[in-house]
Amino acid sequence: xxxLKLTENKYFDQAKKRAGKILSNKEKLEEVLNATKNRxxxxxxxxxxxxxxxxxxxxxxxxxxxxxxxxxxxxxxxSMVAIVAGLIYFLMPIDLVPDFIPFTGFIDDFTVIMLIxxxxxxxxxxxxxxxxxxx
Numbered sequence: 661x662x663x664l665k666l667t668e669n670k671y672f673d674q675a676k677k678r679a680g681k682i683l684s685n686k687e688k689l690e691e692v693l694n695a696t697k698n699r700x701x702x703x704x705x706x707x708x709x710x711x712x713x714x715x716x717x718x719x720x721x722x723x724x725x726x727x728x729x730x731x732x733x734x735x736x737x738x739s740m741v742a743i744v745a746g747l748i749y750f751l752m753p754i755d756l757v758p759d760f761i762p763f764t765g766f767i768d769d770f771t772v773i774m775l776i777x778x779x780x781x782x783x784x785x786x787x788x789x790x791x792x793x794x795x
Contacts, residue, residue, distance in 0.1 A: 672749055672772055679744035683737075689728060689744070693721055696747045713770045716777050720747055723787050732790055739783045746776045 682688045700717055720743045726732035727740055750769050777784065 669768075669772065671752060672745060675748035675752065676741060676745040678748055679741045682748070683728075683740060683744055686728060689724070692744065692747055692751065693724060695751055696721060699751060713773050716773050717747065717750060719784060719788070720744075720773075722791065723784070726787075726791075732787060734786060734790065735783050739780045742776050742780060746773050749773075 682692055696717060700714055723732070723735065723743060724740070724747070727735060749772050
C-alpha cells in the first residue's frame with residue numbers, strides 16, 4: 661500500500677477529474693470543504709495514529725479557503741487541484757479500501773493525503789509561512 665502511486669489509483673483519478681470542475685464552482689467547493697470539516701469531526705483523527713492525516717487535511721482546508729477567497733494565490737493550479745482531489749478522496753466512502761472498515765479504511769486515505777503532501781510540500785511550507793505572517 662505504501663508504494664501506491666496516485667496515477668495507479670482509479671478512485672483518485674476520479675477525484676482529480678471532479679476537483680478541477682469543483683474548483684471553478686464556489687458553491688460545490690464550499691460543500692466539499694464543509695463536508696470534509698464535518699467528516700474530520702466525526703472520525704476523531706487527532707486521537708489516533710492517523711493524526712497526521714487530520715493535520716494535513718486541516719491544512720488543505722485552510723489553503724483552499726484562502727485560495728478561493730483570493731487572499732492567497734501563491735500556489736499553482738496543479739497543486740490546488742491535487743489538494744482538492746485529496747479532500748474529495750477523503751470524502752469518498754468507497755475507494756481503494758472502503759472507509760466503513762474500522763481503522764483500515766483510512767489507510768488508503770492516509771496514503772493518498774501523504775503522497776499529495778510530499779509532492780506539494782514546498783507549496784504547503786510557503787503557505788504556512790504566509791499564514792504565520794498574517795497573525
